[in-house]
Amino acid sequence: MLRLEKRPTPSRFWLYATPVVAVVLTMIVGGILFALMGKNPFEVIRTIFWDPVFGEFAFYLRGQLLVKAGPLILIAIGLALGFRAGIWNIGAEGQYIMGAVVGASVGLAVFPTDNRLIFPVMVLAGAFGGWAWAMIPAILKTRFNTNEILVSLMLVYVAQTILAKAATGFLKNPEGMGFPGSRNFSSYPAAANPELIAGSGLHWGGVTALVTAVLAYILLSRHIAGYQIKLAGQAPRAARFHGVSPTRLVMLCMGLSGALAGLAGLFEVTGPAGQISIDFNTGYGFTAIIVAFLGRLNPLGIVLAGFLMALTYVGGEMASTNLGLPAAAIQVFQGMLLFFLLAVDVLTNYRFRLGAGAASAGAK
Amino acid sequence: MNRRTLLATAALGLSLAFGGGAQAAGMDKVKACFVYVGPIGDGGWTFQHHQGALAVKEKFGDKVEIQYQESVPEGADAERVLTQMALGGCNIIFTTSFGYMDATNAVAAKFPDVKFEHATGFKREHPNVSTYNARFYEGRAVQGTIAGMMTKSNKIGYIGSFPIPEVMNGINSYYLAAKKVNPNVELSVVWAFTWFDPAKEADAAKALIDQGVDVIAAHTDSTAPLAEAAKAGGAVIGFGQASDMEAYKPSPRVSSIIDNWAPYYVERVGALLDGTYEQSDIWAGIAGGEVLIGEITDAVPAEVKAAAEKVRDDIAAGTFHPFTGPIKKQDGSEWLAEGATAPDGDLLGMDFFVEGIKGDIPK
Numbered sequence: 001m002l003r004l005e006k007r008p009t010p011s012r013f014w015l016y017a018t019p020v021v022a023v024v025l026t027m028i029v030g031g032i033l034f035a036l037m038g039k040n041p042f043e044v045i046r047t048i049f050w051d052p053v054f055g056e057f058a059f060y061l062r063g064q065l066l067v068k069a070g071p072l073i074l075i076a077i078g079l080a081l082g083f084r085a086g087i088w089n090i091g092a093e094g095q096y097i098m099g100a101v102v103g104a105s106v107g108l109a110v111f112p113t114d115n116r117l118i119f120p121v122m123v124l125a126g127a128f129g130g131w132a133w134a135m136i137p138a139i140l141k142t143r144f145n146t147n148e149i150l151v152s153l154m155l156v157y158v159a160q161t162i163l164a165k166a167a168t169g170f171l172k173n174p175e176g177m178g179f180p181g182s183r184n185f186s187s188y189p190a191a192a193n194p195e196l197i198a199g200s201g202l203h204w205g206g207v208t209a210l211v212t213a214v215l216a217y218i219l220l221s222r223h224i225a226g227y228q229i230k231l232a233g234q235a236p237r238a239a240r241f242h243g244v245s246p247t248r249l250v251m252l253c254m255g256l257s258g259a260l261a262g263l264a265g266l267f268e269v270t271g272p273a274g275q276i277s278i279d280f281n282t283g284y285g286f287t288a289i290i291v292a293f294l295g296r297l298n299p300l301g302i303v304l305a306g307f308l309m310a311l312t313y314v315g316g317e318m319a320s321t322n323l324g325l326p327a328a329a330i331q332v333f334q335g336m337l338l339f340f341l342l343a344v345d346v347l348t349n350y351r352f353r354l355g356a357g358a359a360s361a362g363a364k
Numbered sequence: 365m366n367r368r369t370l371l372a373t374a375a376l377g378l379s380l381a382f383g384g385g386a387q388a389a390g391m392d393k394v395k396a397c398f399v400y401v402g403p404i405g406d407g408g409w410t411f412q413h414h415q416g417a418l419a420v421k422e423k424f425g426d427k428v429e430i431q432y433q434e435s436v437p438e439g440a441d442a443e444r445v446l447t448q449m450a451l452g453g454c455n456i457i458f459t460t461s462f463g464y465m466d467a468t469n470a471v472a473a474k475f476p477d478v479k480f481e482h483a484t485g486f487k488r489e490h491p492n493v494s495t496y497n498a499r500f501y502e503g504r505a506v507q508g509t510i511a512g513m514m515t516k517s518n519k520i521g522y523i524g525s526f527p528i529p530e531v532m533n534g535i536n537s538y539y540l541a542a543k544k545v546n547p548n549v550e551l552s553v554v555w556a557f558t559w560f561d562p563a564k565e566a567d568a569a570k571a572l573i574d575q576g577v578d579v580i581a582a583h584t585d586s587t588a589p590l591a592e593a594a595k596a597g598g599a600v601i602g603f604g605q606a607s608d609m610e611a612y613k614p615s616p617r618v619s620s621i622i623d624n625w626a627p628y629y630v631e632r633v634g635a636l637l638d639g640t641y642e643q644s645d646i647w648a649g650i651a652g653g654e655v656l657i658g659e660i661t662d663a664v665p666a667e668v669k670a671a672a673e674k675v676r677d678d679i680a681a682g683t684f685h686p687f688t689g690p691i692k693k694q695d696g697s698e699w700l701a702e703g704a705t706a707p708d709g710d711l712l713g714m715d716f717f718v719e720g721i722k723g724d725i726p727k
Contacts, residue, residue: 057448057451060447060448061448067440160557164557164726168526169726179462179528180526180527181463181466186470268440272439272443273439274439275466277438277439277463278438278463279439279463282439282440317433317441317444318448320433321397321431321445322431322452324431326404326434327403
């Protein structure tokens with residue numbers, strides 16, 4: 001009989017092999033799915049994973065990968081810090097929205113003033129917006145012991161309503177003929193976040209994401225706070241004996257992830273999206289959860305995972321338009337990635353054993 | 365139906381100046397591309413646009429190639445999808461939701477040889493951007509007539525998507541028509557803040573039914589409100605929106621507004637093929653065949669059906685305008701004087717309820 005047995009210590013091999021195996025399994029099963037739909041699976045997989053980077057339109061799409069990966073990486077790094085400590089911020093989407101709304105409000109409040117301080121202040125306001133929104137579940141958790149998963153998730157829907165109010169009300173473009181949506185930042189240079197190098201897709205959000213990844217890596221590997229985060233996740237009791245305050249840790253992790261999500265929102269609204277609109281948020285906050293796990297909660301892994309995820313989006317769109325695949329098939333394909341990741345992840349902490357033997361002595 | 369005349373009248377009516385010149389020569393083959401906000405199986409808005417795309421293929425066969433992308437979010441992603449399509453050799457790109465407006469104009473600037481057609485928007489910043497829309501409010505007057513005569517509780521409901529002029533036109537037209545045939549009628553509006561989200565749309569319908577509403581009109585894209593009305597066992601009726609939604613015949617779906625984009629799409633692609641394409645701004649309604657009224661079923665008494673059909677035919681004949689004064693705004697201020705009809709400019713920028721509608725517009 002085949003049975004699962006807990007490993008005494010997590011397997012390092014499987015820790016790093018899991019994402020690779022998950023991607024390969026996704027390609028195989030996804031390929032079968034595409035074949036069943038009457039498409040050439042090799043062509044579809046090539047369109048998704050190869051063409052955006054090396055294909056005919058790579059000169060444009062490579063930049064788009066960065067545009068798409070930037071916010072995912074930024075949000076996922078914040079989430080990963082919390083996830084490591086066992087603090088589950090599921091509401092990054094809401095914090096992303098609030099960062100954009102607060103930051104955009106600051107910028108539009110001084111329209112059309114031209115001052116080089118406007119954009120930096122907006123960036124701070126964006127981080128503040130995300131931070132403040134994350135503080136709600138954090139304070140409710142530390143004061144009243146509520147569940148941060150539920151509270152942060154529910155606040156996403158509240159944030160969406162505020163976004164709708166902003167787009168149709170207090171941030172509505174006065175010159176928009178009554179249509180919803182704010183002024184477009186592309187026509188307000190002092191508050192805009194344009195491409196830094198034309199055609200590269202790199203804007204301040206991408207720069208911030210890459211810098212944050214390095215900083216987070218240093219935090220986790222060198223800094224006492226990083227050590228406390230890891231300890232709290234692995235051995236909460238030991239952490240408490242070690243003098244780690246759970247309250248402070250919750251505030252720190254929720255605050256950081258909220259602020260980073262808020263930053264992502266601000267860079268997006270002033271850059272690629274251009275304006276506050278009713279449908280401004282497109283799920284980066286939720287997709288970042290997949291990215292965080294795909295990257296093994298490791299900041300450098302998350303950078304790779306962010307690009308991989310961006311590839312499935314950009315390549316998925318290509319496959320959808322050029323090969324006539326339904327959008328749902330692409331979504332299934334992306335969902336499979338998380339599914340296989342979690343499934344294969346079992347092997348990190350468990351191993352398969354043949355027979356009903358009770359002994360688990362010895363070997364790792 | 366004559367599209368040429370329609371084009372001319374619409375252009376005159378809106379008195380807009382067009383910058384674009386005609387394409388010098390025709391084309392042997394056109395690649396026509398469509399960007400959809402929902403899935404083609406939504407049974408409403410996107411489904412109808414896709415029917416239009418299929419009609420183009422049917423009409424021109426091998427001379428056209430159709431490409432489309434479903435469920436494209438409004439915003440930065442739309443810009444990428446449009447750029448990919450333009451790079452991929454699309455000659456004409458139809459962007460079929462209001463939220464694609466800025467993306468359409470931004471990409472159009474980079475690809476002056478590609479024609480862009482944006483549905484329901486108002487920005488034509490470049491000579492290669494045209495806009496097109498339908499006078500859905502004309503159909504709402506027909507629905508309002510049915511609603512006013514059919515309601516037993518005197519409470520009728522409307523599920524709004526977003527408070528944009530197109531939706532405000534519909535709500536006001538629906539209410540005015542209902543009020544005309546039933547002075548006691550009260551209208552409740554619920555805002556769903558989505559174009560396509562069956563769960564939210566069903567919740568909105570439920571909230572209306574809980575308030576005692578027994579006729580529901582929806583300005584969202586799915587069939588969920590009708591599915592919810594169906595649960596009331598005949599006590600609640602509604603209308604097909606954007607598509608006929610015939611699966612819910614004869615009740616709760618007692619009639620429908622059908623968006624008929626096919627003639628427009630065939631005309632535009634055809635113009636590109638034969639070299640007569642020009643920038644334009646089209647806003648056609650029942651008369652032009654762009655807005656069709658779906659069959660009024662036997663769940664409606666004969667006199668109600670007759671009254672509704674009269675409204676439809678009068679609008680088609682041009683003898684009746686759904687917004688004919690005297691009409692006051694909700695706050696009591698004058699809008700249209702006795703006998704005056706609403707200018708198109710007012711309708712395209714409408715951001716108010718007419719007098720008698722309770723509740724606030726989200727601000």
